[in-house]
Amino acid sequence: MDLPRPHKIPESVLVVIHTDDRQVLLLERADRPGFWQSVTGSKDRLDEPLTQTAVREVGEETGIAIGSPEVPLSNLRDWQLSNVYEIYPVWRHRYAPGVTHNTEHVFGLLVPGGTPVALAPREHLRYQWLDWREAADRCFSPSNAEAILQLPQFI
Structure with missing residues (x-):
């Protein structure tokens, strides 16, 4: 018997994965083909x-x-940016009743060019590396696009 899944915590991260030359990794959502985004995800527990x-x-x-030696923890930087946005109605059922907004914390992750990517097939269909401006244009989420546009000041 499947146990009911706990509600998602309305606090998440957005991680802009990029190279030194401002190539940005975007992922296409499996549940919404055509929706491209950076890595995102909610906390698993309140104190995480x-x-x-x-x-x-x-990961x-x-x-x-x-x-890892190729991507040390020091390459992950908290950009000290947060976005509060209304959760798209199509995904609200994942949250507790009455929860309508999420707080998203923005991070950047510098990786070497050619870093291999292994997608989680239940979450994403494809990936692509794009110039940062093109990546911002491709994102379906305005907060994700805005985060990518901040990349030059964090390199």
Whole structure:
């Protein structure tokens, strides 16, 4: 018998994965083909540190191991940006009744060019590396696009 899934915590991370030359990794959502985004994900528990959430989500969604020699933990930077946005109605059922907004914390992750990506097939269909401006234009989420446009000041 399946146990009911707990409600999602309305606090999440957005991780802009990029290279030194401002190429940005975007993922196409499996549940919404045509919707491209950076790595995103909610805390698993209320006391989970945001850095831990970012490390976990990047690993789950891309297979990139933060903390490895190729991608040290120091390459993950908290940009000290937060967005509060209304949760799209199509995804509100994942949250407790009455929850309509999410707080998203923005991180950047510098990876070497050519870093292999292994998608979680239940979450994403495809990935692509794009110039940062093109990546911002491709995002379906305005907060994700705005975060990518901030990239030059964090490199």
